[in-house]
Amino acid sequence: MKSNKAIELLAKMTLEEKIDQLMQLATPFFKGASDNGKITGPMVHLKVDVKNVQNAGSVLGASGAENIISIQKKHLEENRLGIPLLFMSDVVHGYKTIFPIPLAIGCSWNIDLAEQSAKIAAKEAAVSGIHVTFAPMVDLVRDPRWGRVMESTGEDPFLNSMFAKAQVKGFQGKDLKTNLDHIAACVKHFAGYGAAEGGRDYNTVNMSDRELHENYLPPFKNAINAGVKMIMSSFNIxxxxxxxxxxxxxxxxxxxQWGFDGVIISDWGAxxxxxxxxxxSNEREAALKALEAGTxxxxxxxxxTENLKNLVESGELDESLIDEAxxxxxxxxxxxxxxxxxxRGADIKREQKVVMSNSHRKAARELAAESCVLLKNEKNVLPLEPMQKIALIGPFVDSGDILGQWSWLGSTDDAVTIAAGLSKKVKKNEVLISKGSDITMITEDLKKQAVETAKLADVIVMAVGEHSSMSGEAGSRSNIQLPEAQLELLKAISTVGKPIVTVLFNGRPLDLHGVIEHSDALLEAWYPGTxxxxxIGDILFGDQNPSGKLTMSFPxxxxxxxxxxxxxNTGRPKGAPDAQVRYVSQYLDSPNDPLFPFGFGLSYTTFQYSNLKxxxxxxxxTDKLIVSFNVKNTGSVSGKEIVQLYISDTVGEVVRPVKELKGFKKIELDSNEEQTIYFELSEVDLRYFHSNLAxxxxxxTFIVSVGSSSTEVIELSFQLIPTKEDQ
Incomplete structure (x- = not known):
């Protein structure tokens, strides 16, 4: 239902004014702007005049209450009908207080904290004058070569759908008109962008319609069900x-099909x-096809702006399509x-109190800790002891480049480095720091200094990873190992013979050859934010027990x-009872399985699953199936466990996945505490898209699996039987 105000304004607008409402321009084009904005794509020469700008519908990249108030004021003075501008920006995982990258947030499996992070980002953005954020990004991702996996919450459609709903709720709240601490969300990228061939950004996507509906569309549908106001189209075909x-x-x-009546916006220059x-063949045809499609x-x-008027006047385009938009x-x-x-919410004085407040930083710290994933911990090297002398070595020891891409207004100067975090946990001078190498370069002097520093310590913490520009948009990589300089540094440090704890800063799952064999403990910290x-200090010293689990497999x-x-499965799956040695689906030089699977993550304690019923x-x-089982903390410290439930459909009209996540819970148990966990399943949870998209x-027969990861499970089976009405 459209408001009377919108209908009345449309009736008063000239064709030129309507068309200009469909145009989004960056901040530098507008009078009153105090800076040049923040441009996030390739700048192009735009054929716009003063009149176009006066009638423009929205602004890209403006920030700051004073700046946005100034632009809006000047615009309203010159716009004939007094139609205000929409201010849109990329507030993806924080405005100034930067939370972990979305892939890391996914690894927390904490829907409530994800919603809270979006709520805080919205509050900081709204008081600074922003109306719309280009988030959340809900693309399903399976190829870590693609740099934009850092913007997604992972490889599972069910989990991505849960996070999509939570983030939309966090950004938008319940009522945007009355609650000025929230902003409109724009879910992206519609659709299939995460399946770009070769993991190369902007590249071709080629999949069946059924695959699109089964895996790539559900998070978008869930975002729409949550009331998202805008959708961004993707670059791909x-x-x-x-x-x-x-x-x-x-x-x-x-x-x-879905009844979405919100705004659809193109991506930059699309x-x-x-x-x-x-x-x-030309810009005229591009304009016609995009508008007819619904952009x-x-x-x-x-x-x-250059072509729609002529298209209407020539009769090639019905003006009603412009009116709809x-x-x-x-x-x-x-x-x-x-x-x-x-x-709206822009408030210069309040902005100074709200943005980067202590409470916001505290929330960012909590989510960062829950996003870390402990991948290895041999001989219980972790947690560290405050009395140990620690050598902190690597290019990230004192680097603020831990925010990740799409942190926009986040400042590396505001980021708490790993050196600062660890130094707060031990006595003065007990942390010995040596850089050892740059991200991609190493010298013999730097390496030698690092080795000598390592010899003085009881334990070595290696802070290594990718420069933030190595992931994110246009950050595709064919080689996803650590840069050679850091692998050389790790190898040199390993010769010292001291325990090595490696902390990874990166925006994608990595090929960890050259890292894991030289690490006694391995903590995936991602880009953890402000x-x-x-x-990381809280995790390494045991003030927080690591609880994150992977939402994207490490190859x-x-x-x-x-x-x-x-x-x-294939017709010749490896490991089947009747499988031959050679003629099965396998590599001759590599295992089929990932190094670390979906759902995997260690703790400083251990958990035992039993009594599945x-x-x-x-x-x-019409029935409900209650799944129950026990989880016991069998270790010596309390800890959080992400309990996961999967189903397997053994025979389908089309081939079904070997496992599908259908539920999860994050629980906390004291040492030796045991808890009975319950899940409810119904026939709805067993549905899928058939060959005709029904x-x-x-x-x-279906198999229910529960456990600590997608591979560590206990199982039982049940039957779905037809009723008389079905037969």
Missing amino acids: VDGIPATANKYLMRNILRE VKELISHGVA DIEMMTHCY VIRILQLKDDLGLFENPY EGGNA YSAGQIPVYYNHY LSKNQITK YKSDPG
């Missing part, structure tokens, strides 16, 4: 048609890129309350990619 001009995606699925894709806002190119934009402005209060050093080698837990051996579509279940 889907079934040969770029998403920005894909009627099937936007008109059929989004609008007709409308004009239809020419490069080869589906438009409402064109980001940072001028195809709409404009009224959705006006409705979003009304939903945000901008017609009554064009400056409070990263403090959170044994890049040659396995893509490698993911919910794969399909099902309330019934058979269910119909979403339904098949009668037959």
Whole structure:
């Protein structure tokens, strides 16, 4: 339902004014801007004049209450109908207080903390004048060569859907018009972007329609169910048609099937890129195809402003399609309350108190600690003891480059380094620091100094990883090992013979050859954000027991990619009872399995699963199946465990995954404490997309698996039987 205000304004607008509402420009184009904005893509020459800017619908990249108030004030003075601007920015995992990258947040498996992080990011952004964030990114990811895996929560559609809903709720709250501490969310990238061939950004996507519906679309659907206000189209093609001009995606699925009535925005320059894709011969054709497909806002190119009027006048384009797009934009402005209060939550004085507040930093520290994943801990090297002399070595020892890409306004100067975090845990001068190498360069002098430092210590902490620019957008890598300089440093330090704890800072799962064999303990810290050093200190010294678990598999080698837990069986699966030695689906020079699977993560304690029971051996579509089992903390300290539930459909109309996540819980148990865990399953949980895209279940045998990861499980089976009505 469109508001009266939106309908009234549309009736007063000229065709030119309508078209300009569909244009998004960066901050430098607007009067009143105090800076040059923050540009996140390739700047292009735009054919816009003063009138276009006066009638523009939205701004990209502006920040700061004073700046945004100034731009809005100047705009309202010059816009004929007094239509306010929408201010949009990439507030992905924090505004100024930076939380861990989304892939790390996924590894917390903590939906509540994920929602809280989005809520805090929204609060800081809103008081600084921003109305819309281009987040969350809910693309399913299976190829760690793709730099943008750092923006996703992982390889599982169920888990991604849960995080999508939580982040939309966190950003938007319940009512954007009355709650000025929230901002509108824009879920991205629709659709299939995470399946880019070769893990190369902007590259071709080629998959079946059923695969798209089964794995890549569910998080978007869940975001829409949560009320997301905007969707961004993806750069890639889907079934040969770029998403920005894909009627099937936007008109059929989004609008007709799902009933989405919010705004669709292109990614940066994507409308004009239809020419490069080869589906438009010029900008005129690109504008026509994008608008007809349902792209409402064109980001940072001028195809709409240059061509839509002529297309209407020539009869090639129905003006009603422009009206549809404009009224959705006006409705979003009304939903945000901008017609009554064009400056909305922007507050110069309050901004100074809210942004980077102590409470926000505390929340960032908590989530960073829960996002860390302990991958190895031989001989219980961890946790460290405060009395130990520690050698802290590596290019990240005193580096603030731990925020990751899409941290936008986050400052490396505000980031707590690992040196600062560890130094707070021990007596003065008990942490000996030596850089050892740069990210990609090493000298004999630096290496020698590091070795000598290591000899003086009881235990060595290696702080290694990728420079933040090595991941994120346009951060694809064919070699996902650590840079050679750091591998050389690790090898040299290993000759000292002291216990080595390696802390990884990175935006993707890595090929860990050259790292894991030289590490007694291995902590995946990702890019942990503003409070990263403090959170890592909490983990390494046992003030926080690590509880994170992987939501994206770590490959044994890049040659396995893509490698993911919910794969399909082949006709000759390796390890089957009747399998031959050679003629099965396998590598001759590598295992099939990842080095670390989905759901894996260690703790300073241990957990035992037992007594798995099902309330019934058979269910119909009207029954509920109660799954119960015991989890006991069998170690000496309290800890949190992420309990995971999977199902396997043994026979389907189409081949089904070997396992599918269907539930999880994060529990905390004291030493020797035991708890009975319950999950409820129904026929709905057994449904999938059939060959004709019908979403339904098949009668037959299903296996329920519960455990600490996708590979460490206990199992029972049950039957789904048809009722008389089904037969």
